[in-house]
Every structure is written in C-alpha cells, then in structure tokens.
Amino acid sequence: MTTNGVHLETVPHWIAGAPVSSTSATKSEIVDPATGHPIRAVELGGADVVDKAVASARSAAEAWASTPTPARATILLAFRTLLLEHGEELASIITAEQGKTLADARGEVARSVEAVEVATSAVQQLKGEFAEQVSRGVDTYSFRQPLGVCVGITPFNFPIMVPVSMFAAALACGNSFVLKPSEKVPSASVRLAQLLAEAGLPSGVFNVLHGGVDAVNALIDHPDVAAISFVGSTPVAREIYRRSADVGKKVQALGGANNHLVVMPDADLDAAADALVSAAYGAAGQRCMAVPVAVVVGDIADRLVAKTVQRAEAFRTGPGDAASSDMGPLISESAVDRVRSALDTATGQGATVVLDGRKDDTHDAGYFIGPSLVDHVQTDSDLYKDEIFGPILSVVRVDDLDEALRVVNASPYGNGASIFTTSGVAGRRFAHTVRAGSVGINVPIPVPISWFGFGGWGDSRFGDDGLNYDAYRFYTKAKVITQRWTETRQGVAPHFVAAGS
Numbered sequence: 001m002t003t004n005g006v007h008l009e010t011v012p013h014w015i016a017g018a019p020v021s022s023t024s025a026t027k028s029e030i031v032d033p034a035t036g037h038p039i040r041a042v043e044l045g046g047a048d049v050v051d052k053a054v055a056s057a058r059s060a061a062e063a064w065a066s067t068p069t070p071a072r073a074t075i076l077l078a079f080r081t082l083l084l085e086h087g088e089e090l091a092s093i094i095t096a097e098q099g100k101t102l103a104d105a106r107g108e109v110a111r112s113v114e115a116v117e118v119a120t121s122a123v124q125q126l127k128g129e130f131a132e133q134v135s136r137g138v139d140t141y142s143f144r145q146p147l148g149v150c151v152g153i154t155p156f157n158f159p160i161m162v163p164v165s166m167f168a169a170a171l172a173c174g175n176s177f178v179l180k181p182s183e184k185v186p187s188a189s190v191r192l193a194q195l196l197a198e199a200g201l202p203s204g205v206f207n208v209l210h211g212g213v214d215a216v217n218a219l220i221d222h223p224d225v226a227a228i229s230f231v232g233s234t235p236v237a238r239e240i241y242r243r244s245a246d247v248g249k250k251v252q253a254l255g256g257a258n259n260h261l262v263v264m265p266d267a268d269l270d271a272a273a274d275a276l277v278s279a280a281y282g283a284a285g286q287r288c289m290a291v292p293v294a295v296v297v298g299d300i301a302d303r304l305v306a307k308t309v310q311r312a313e314a315f316r317t318g319p320g321d322a323a324s325s326d327m328g329p330l331i332s333e334s335a336v337d338r339v340r341s342a343l344d345t346a347t348g349q350g351a352t353v354v355l356d357g358r359k360d361d362t363h364d365a366g367y368f369i370g371p372s373l374v375d376h377v378q379t380d381s382d383l384y385k386d387e388i389f390g391p392i393l394s395v396v397r398v399d400d401l402d403e404a405l406r407v408v409n410a411s412p413y414g415n416g417a418s419i420f421t422t423s424g425v426a427g428r429r430f431a432h433t434v435r436a437g438s439v440g441i442n443v444p445i446p447v448p449i450s451w452f453g454f455g456g457w458g459d460s461r462f463g464d465d466g467l468n469y470d471a472y473r474f475y476t477k478a479k480v481i482t483q484r485w486t487e488t489r490q491g492v493a494p495h496f497v498a499a500g501s
C-alpha cells in the first residue's frame, strides 16, 4: 500500500504456521497515534481468508487435543520464557501502534506473562471429580474436554494482554485458535504467533486473521468454529452475543465500562487523589478498568478536587516512547473529537470544567489531549452516561454511602467499582452491596491477579464467564461418566475385597 508516495509495509495474516498475504486484499492504514502518520498497512480479510484460517485451525485441532496436557503446558512454559526475553520488543510494538507509555506497555506484557503462568497449570485446572461406589460396583467420574476451534476478537487498548488471556487458556485446554485482533493494532498478534511457533506450538494450532466486521461475522457464522470470545465496546459485545447465540455458539462477550471510585470522608485524601489521577488519566483513560467517575461523599469534595487537579496539572502528555511522558495520545482523531465534544456538552448540562484538557497545546501533531476534571456532574448528563474512553474525570457529589451506592448501582455497566475509606465497615458493606464484577477497597483499578476470573456485570459482559481462571470452564465441555465393573468372584462385593486384601 502506498500513502502520499510512501510505501507501507503490510502486516500479514498468520495461517498454518506462516505469514499469509494476498495482493488483491483490501487494506487499512495503521497510524502512529503520537504523530498521526501511517506507519504500516494491514490486510482486511474476507470470507476466503476466514475459511483458510478456520481450516488451518480445524486440521490441527485433533492432534493438539490429544497431545498430553503437560506437554501442552511445556510449550506454554517455553512461550512464557520468550515473552520475558522479548518483553522490551513487545512493549515497543504496543507503544508504536497503540500509543500508551512504555512503562504501561511493560505492565501489559507482565500481566500477559501471568496469564500464561495460570495456563501452564492446566493439569490442575482440568482435573475432574470421582465418586466411588455410588451404587454396587458403580463409580461416577468427570473430566473436561476441549471445544475444538475457538475464536478471539480483541480491542485496540490491550494488543497483547487481552489476546494472551484468551488464547493461553484456550490452547492449554487443547483447543486450536483463530485470533482476530483490532485492525488498529495488529502487529503484536503476528509477533505473538511467531513466538508461539518458536516455543514449539505445532503449525495451525494458532492463527491470526486481520479484518473488520465482515471477518468477525464470517468467523461467528463458520460451522467449524465452536466458541467465540470477544472483548470490546458494549454495543458490539451485545451484537456478537446475539449473533453467536443465533447460530448456537458458546460465547463470552466482554463490553465497555463506566467505573466509579467512591471516596468516603474518612479516606486518606492524598492517597485518593493519587489513585484518581493514575486511574482516570493513566493510558489516557483508555482502559476498561479506568476510573472516569469519582463519587465524593460529604464535605471533602472541594479539598479532594483541589488535590486531584494539582496532581493532574503536573501530568505530562507526550509520545509513549518518551521517558518524560506520563500519558500518551488517544488512539485516533475521532477519539479526541469524542472527548472534546463531551467537554463541550458538559458545561451546558450543569457541570463545571475545572481542568480543561482542550487547552493542552504542546503538540503540533498526534492525537493528544490533556487531562480534564469536571465537577458537579449530574447523573443524567451525557458526560456521565456515555463511555468516553478518554482522560476525563467526572466528579459526582453525594451526601452519604447510601447515596453513593445508589449512584454506582444505577449504572448499567458493572465492570469495576472501588471505595477509598479507613472504615472496614464501610469497605465491607461496599464490597457486599455494589454491583460490579471487580471491586477495590483502597485500590483504584481492582484487576485481580490471573488466578481469579475476570469479567463484569450488567452491560459490561454478555454470555459466559470471563477470562483467566474462569476461562478453563469456558474453553472446555464437561463429560460425566458412570461406570459399572462387576466383581467376577461370586457374592463378594468389590469394596469388601479391597478392604480385606
């Protein structure tokens, strides 16, 4: 592909253990969000490439499923080592296409390593149950078997962590996999495919297919695909869930979020302000577990807002690969426009823009906008209701914990929610009552370690349970066997023989 006279290298698909390209395919530009310039192109696969990718996964599925579970884990262990060895390179790939700071990208790689570590214990996760002598000479036992070809469709904001948290578990369980990464950040997936091959994964077990809506629909409808994992925005998650269910596929579809952090009057306000700044503006607010809403209880609001603004003003926007940057660019020009228009509308709907990121004029190019803080936000305003997915912190003021819980629990989303307090009673009540899948107490972004499951409530998740630890159930189906082996020596019950011998 050539843009403005510049030839752009094309990111290929990865099918049957090798890069695959076609000269006639439709392509899309990959833009460096820190400059706004195209840096590569990516193929947008149609039904023909979908067929190839699924056929590759299908032909590898049986041999992989019958590979002993510890042998599969050994390959994943080698992949883990490669992730660690190539950590800096992978972080650079993330930053170049997604824009986040290198420190953040390194954190993403570290969380991916953790997801692989969980997957290497597949023998433990897949162990079944055994009930001896449920009737005379009869035992019942269970085990779990892989589904076959599984598909992952992933968002732009975690080019490595979200795909790895899907496919590490799926592969460990004995499935083959077709990954359809975000077309905005496709390079990391192909590099992961190369590292899996280097780790010893047989050809065809893991495939990468680039594309947009057409590729996704063709994957869901494909008769040889058994299960769909999706992570992305709520409207698309809902549609993926509906379409997958229509064709009888097992589906988990994780959607968007609008996470709240409640600050109680007894909280350590400096710790709360630090937490708000990192959770609202880190990764430019483009995390599904970012905190775009602070619910401030009682008369601490003025002091907390002042402390938060003071810290946010010191936040430096800049390219993700510059050591001085605290926050990189947004993913696209339209994402910047969305943030600008949310701020434009907020004032007309009764809120006060205390810190205005539109005034950040330190960049001539790229999709930058500074941190914003909007106070006195009403819960019926557009700023509050929409997922902005950018660096805006909305402050909602309430009188007590009851009112705070009512606000949080009225949100249609339920990805994460946190409370900052020095009261164990308030913290426990919050954890017990709040409607969210991941809850933090004095922790702003409560993403659990991968040894727990991850997934939201409400409009943040449709279909089956989520990722990481929960993925073992999603990526397998259970089989329960009831067996009778009758004793050949007449009149002697098997348990009696065992006890006496």
Ligand code: NAD
Binding pocket: 153, 154, 155, 156, 157, 158, 162, 180, 181, 182, 183, 211, 212, 213, 216, 217, 231, 232, 233, 234, 236, 237, 239, 254, 255, 256, 257, 287, 288, 387, 389, 415, 456, 460
């Ligand atoms: P997106 O929904 O636009 O895209 C996600 C994936 O779906 C991409 O691969 C894209 O190509 C594909 N897609 C887009 N539109 C589609 C359509 N109409 N039909 C079929 N496929 C389609 O999301 P995004 O902008 O890439 O990512 C940001 C969103 O993801 C945010 O809403 C964020 O909250 C959410 N997210 C959620 C979690 C979670 O764990 N719940 C984690 C990360 C991101």
